[in-house]
Amino acid sequence: MTHHDQLETVTKIMRDTRIAVLTYVSREGTLVSTPMGTQDFEHPGTTWFLTEASSEKVQALAADPRVNVSYSSDAGWVSLSGTAHVEQNRGKVEDLWDASAGAFMSGGPEDPDNIALRIDATSAEYWESPGKVSAAVQLVKGLVTDQQPDLGDSGTIGL
Template identity: 45%
Template structure:
């Protein structure tokens, strides 16, 4: 995937565009890291990621006690890891705006339910790995690297957002 290296937010947004699921990692009260898959809400990335959650869930409790989180997304050729802070957002208008049939499968009472809340993750930094050409090209690059002793083709960058 080609990225615009002059604007780190745009680069990360481009890399995130095709991903619908992320792994949200929070810190439990005993200090252990807890990771779980979450559906990314379809919003143009501007430094924030949005997730629906149930008010009484452990992830919401974790965020309330320790807002530092990580979200990782990826596929065979592109991986993004975002570090930032999360907050619980209980805004009915925003919930209605982001609501979808997919969310309804998890929160059947709808966006007006007091049990549904949003988690807003404000990304402070991102690290990404992007191999040109997709999975097949990545495999060929791996074979080439093994034969020639050269490094894999691709980009690995850390950016402050």
């Protein structure tokens, strides 16, 4: 599979998944995971979220910006490794704002506590699912014949 094909696979899985899971290191040093609505991405290497500047998450990211963002859908699974950047740009917050943001965040795009969070990913691991029925057939085949089941394409790419 070419790098371009891998990138298309990662993009498809991310587009099929509205809610991602952001994992970061808390100020106490533990890993914390939280669901986040992906607001935009032009390329899997740069994803955008909205959040509150006053949140514990943003305070922790100021101390250690290393993150993982994972996506899971019927199409497969993606794990992005990268760095978080807080964006105070009101214009970007307004561009990203939609009805889903208003449902989860108080105030509106003009509220100074509502900020954009940009994740710059350096790599993506992925597993492309062959579909539920195919996966089940392959698992049974693997159990019955002792052959390695074909559970879809997987790999790691640099972004």
